[in-house]
Amino acid sequence: MNILLVYAHPEPKSLNGSIKNFTVKRLEDSGHRVQVSDLYAMKWKTTIDASDSREPLDSQRFDPYLESQHAFANGLQSQDIAAEQDKLRWADTVILQFPLWWFSMPAILKGWIERVYASGFAYGVGEHSDRHWGDRYGEGTLAGKRAMLVVTAGGWESHYKPRGINGPIDDLLFPIQHGILYYPGFDVLPPFVVYQTHKVDEAGFNQLTERLGERLDTLSLTPPIAYRQQNAGDYAIPELVLRPDILPGKTGFSVHIGD
Amino acid sequence: MNILLVYAHPEPKSLNGSIKNFTVKRLEDSGHRVQVSDLYAMKWKTTIDASDSREPLDSQRFDPYLESQHAFANGLQSQDIAAEQDKLRWADTVILQFPLWWFSMPAILKGWIERVYASGFAYGVGEHSDRHWGDRYGEGTLAGKRAMLVVTAGGWESHYKPRGINGPIDDLLFPIQHGILYYPGFDVLPPFVVYQTHKVDEAGFNQLTERLGERLDTLSLTPPIAYRQQNAGDYAIPELVLRPDILPGKTGFSVHIGD
Numbered sequence: 001m002n003i004l005l006v007y008a009h010p011e012p013k014s015l016n017g018s019i020k021n022f023t024v025k026r027l028e029d030s031g032h033r034v035q036v037s038d039l040y041a042m043k044w045k046t047t048i049d050a051s052d053s054r055e056p057l058d059s060q061r062f063d064p065y066l067e068s069q070h071a072f073a074n075g076l077q078s079q080d081i082a083a084e085q086d087k088l089r090w091a092d093t094v095i096l097q098f099p100l101w102w103f104s105m106p107a108i109l110k111g112w113i114e115r116v117y118a119s120g121f122a123y124g125v126g127e128h129s130d131r132h133w134g135d136r137y138g139e140g141t142l143a144g145k146r147a148m149l150v151v152t153a154g155g156w157e158s159h160y161k162p163r164g165i166n167g168p169i170d171d172l173l174f175p176i177q178h179g180i181l182y183y184p185g186f187d188v189l190p191p192f193v194v195y196q197t198h199k200v201d202e203a204g205f206n207q208l209t210e211r212l213g214e215r216l217d218t219l220s221l222t223p224p225i226a227y228r229q230q231n232a233g234d235y236a237i238p239e240l241v242l243r244p245d246i247l248p249g250k251t252g253f254s255v256h257i258g259d
Numbered sequence: 260m261n262i263l264l265v266y267a268h269p270e271p272k273s274l275n276g277s278i279k280n281f282t283v284k285r286l287e288d289s290g291h292r293v294q295v296s297d298l299y300a301m302k303w304k305t306t307i308d309a310s311d312s313r314e315p316l317d318s319q320r321f322d323p324y325l326e327s328q329h330a331f332a333n334g335l336q337s338q339d340i341a342a343e344q345d346k347l348r349w350a351d352t353v354i355l356q357f358p359l360w361w362f363s364m365p366a367i368l369k370g371w372i373e374r375v376y377a378s379g380f381a382y383g384v385g386e387h388s389d390r391h392w393g394d395r396y397g398e399g400t401l402a403g404k405r406a407m408l409v410v411t412a413g414g415w416e417s418h419y420k421p422r423g424i425n426g427p428i429d430d431l432l433f434p435i436q437h438g439i440l441y442y443p444g445f446d447v448l449p450p451f452v453v454y455q456t457h458k459v460d461e462a463g464f465n466q467l468t469e470r471l472g473e474r475l476d477t478l479s480l481t482p483p484i485a486y487r488q489q490n491a492g493d494y495a496i497p498e499l500v501l502r503p504d505i506l507p508g509k510t511g512f513s514v515h516i517g518d
Contacts, residue, residue, distance in 0.1 A: 010308050011321040046305040047367045049269050062270040064360075065413070065457075101323075103438035104363055107370030108306045113361055137424060154324070158498040162510035165396060165489055165499040167433060171512055175431055179362035198324075230424055239417040240424040251421035252511050253430055 001220065003027050004091035006037045008098040008109035015197050015205075016099055016152055022209050023095065023150070026216050035087055039108045045080065046111030052078045069119035077118065084116040088142060093219050094186065096176075097150040099197070103172050113180055122184040133237050136183050138229035143185030146219065149173060150192045150212070157195040169193055174253040178227055187224035189215075226258045234258070260479065261292050263350035267357040267368035269299045274456050274464075275358055275411055281468050282354065282409070285475050294346055298367045304339060305370030311337045328378035336377065343375040347401060352478050353445065355435075356409040358456070362431050372439055381443040392496050395442050397488035402444030405478065408432060409451045409471070416454040428452055433512040437486055446483035448474075485517045493517070 005023060009016035020036070027034050037044075050062045053071035071077045077085075088094065098105050105113075117123065122142070126135030135141075151173070153160065160169040173191055181188045192215050194200065194208055215222070228234045234246055247255050264282060268275035279295070286293045296303075309321045312330035330336045336344075347353065357364050364372075376382065381401070385394030394400075410432070412419065419428040432450055440447045451474050453459065453467055474481070487493045493505055506514050 010306075010323065013320045014322070040306070040308070046370065047269070047299070048365075049299070061272045063273070064269065102369070102372055102376065103434035104369065106307075107366045107373055110361070110363065110369050111305065111366030114366055117361065156497070156499070158500055161500055163501040163514060165494055165501075165515065166438065167512045167515070168510060171430065172434055172438075174426060175362035175434070179425065179431075235424055238415070240415070241417055241420055242422040242424075251427060252513075253426050254511075255422060256424065256426070 001092040002033050002035075002090050003219075004035050004037065004087050004094045006039070006094065006096050006109065006112065008039045008096075008106045008112075010040045012041075015194075015200055016097065018205065019150065019152070019194075019208070019212065020097060022212065023097070023216060026213055030217065035090070037084060037087065037112070039112055042080075044108055044112055045078075045115070046108050048111070048114045052081060052115060054078070065119050065124070069124060072118035072120040078115075081115050081118065084112065085118070085121055088116070088145075091145060093146040093148070094142075095148050095150055096181075098152075100151050100153040100172075103166065105176060117180075117184065125184075128238070130237060132231045133240060134230075135185070136230060137178075138182060138185065138227065139231065140183070140185035145186055146189055146224065147181040147186035148189040148191065148215070148219070149176065149181075152194045152197045154197050155195065160193075160195070171253050177225065178253070178256060182225075182227045188227065189219070189222045189224055228256050228258045260351040261294075261349050262286050262478075263294050263296065263346050263353045265296045265298070265353065265355050265368065265371065267298045267355075267365045267371075271300075274453075274459055275356065277464065278409065278411070278453075278467070278471065279356060281471065282356070282475060285472055289476065294349070296343060296346065296371070298371055301339075303367055303371055304337075304374070305367050307370070307373045311340060311374060313337070324378050324383070328383060331377040331379040337374075340374050340377065343371065344377070344380055347375070347404075350404060352405040352407070353401075354407050354409055355440075357411075359410050359412040359431075362425065364435060376439075376443065384443075387497070389496060391490045392499060393489075394444070395489060396437075397441060397444065397486065398490065399442070399444035404445055405448055405483065406440040406445035407448040407450065407474070407478070408435065408440075411453045411456045413456050414454065419452075419454070430512050436484065437512070437515060441484075441486045447486065448478070448481050448483055487515055487517045 007020050024034050048064055053067050054076045057070040098109050125140050128134055159166045162168045177188045266279050283293050307323055312326050313335045316329040357368050384399050387393055417423055418425045421427045436447045
């Protein structure tokens with residue numbers, strides 16, 4: 001397979017750096033082709049702005065949506081954005097690896113999403129009618145590809161349990177897994193999460209890489225999270241509210257996962 | 260009151276720019292003192308890295324947690340970080356205003372949180388014992404202050420309803436409201452959310468500012484979201500899991516809100 005690893009940590013000698021190196025070696029030893037977007041090393045430009053297009057549609061008023069759409073459709077995107085989109089097209093599987101900072105991804109990775117996920121590429125794709133509300137949530141440019149998060153957290157695992165004070169890890173990751181990965185079409189594999197990163201010693205690292213190695217060896221076999229496709233009948237269109245006969249009375253992120 | 264508005268949108272002539280201008284005028288007309296951190300205008304440095312300290316603890320291996328702690332404790336922080344911390348100390352109420360991009364805050368604002376929320380300032384505060392697990396979630400440096408989100412979203416309101424496809428807006432905002440605002444001590448007011456931003460015409464803007472004006476006029480009176488204090492008895496310490504007799508069997512973000 002072709003595998004893209006998008007990696008967001010400032011320090012090569014960190015636990016994250018070691019996990020990244022392990023991942024690349026394991027995948028290459030298994031015969032996969034691997035590209036790494038090491039965002040800190042690349043000095044990735046984090047903020048979306050007018051300079052992301054070589055020829056703005058409206059030089060007086062910057063609209064991120066309209067400028068992104070225009071630049072994408074007309075080959076006017078900044079070269080760094082186009083290069084990352086090419087990597088996404090090339091990849092069969094994409095891994096996002098990052099430390100959980102303030103219960104979400106680091107700013108540099110969020111900025112990668114915001115700039116690379118152009119209108120016409122990752123959103124604003126497909127027709128809108130009374131039976132189909134755009135190619136998204138299970139359809140889209142990245143459909144047929146797989147994605148997985150590799151996340152490290154400083155806190156204790158119990159703090160992220162279903163009744164833990166931080167909120168359940170699956171719910172904290174939902175805006176990323178469902179809103180960023182499933183949205184443009186990825187099948188999303190269950191995340192790989194490491195807790196209490198400051199306590200990981202050599203024995204802990206060996207256990208961690210054994211667990212992670214198994215996940216990397218089974219990337220093509222692991223069943224994805226069964227998010228519901230938007231346009232397959234489970235949602236009213238265009239309201240996009242779950243049909244009343246599905247999990248009646250239930251609410252929250254988990255209702256968007258089927259059987 | 261002293262009010263800090265942290266504002267993250269690249270275009271002054273946008274809907275967000277108009278909302279920001281309205282907010283500042285309304286608050287000043289009511290006699291409040293207002294400071295605005297306009298992150299795009301300030302060209303806010305978004306990514307945390309070794310240059311955030313004038314004198315690193317370890318110049319060979321950058322640990323964001325240890326370096327932030329060292330720089331904060333010893334007055335070695337980059338001046339832009341210290342200035343924002345001063346604004347937070349000065350403020351009685353903090354408003355974060357931003358467009359919801361990919362179901363979270365823009366990268367530039369996430370980077371403001373990551374850099375300004377130093378260890379020793381917004382986390383890593385207070386003693387850890389078997390009865391108290393740090394000053395956080397209701398206690399901390401920013402306790403006694405209020406915070407509120409002003410958020411714009413391109414999507415329809417129904418898509419963010421309790422059974423809407425994007426997930427409930429309150430759950431999408433939980434990692435910010437609970438994990439970023441309540442964590443260092445803020446009382447968090449209910450958010451002000453605008454949907455379908457591309458449909459807001461002059462009449463829509465007038466309705467919006469009428470609603471927002473009421474919220475701004477009642478900042479000191481609006482009851483905050485009743486998040487449960489970490490160290491007040493509702494959670495086992497140090498596991499920080501909600502006591503079994505509270506909302507037995509229930510899980511998810513909403514269990515962290517009391518009566």
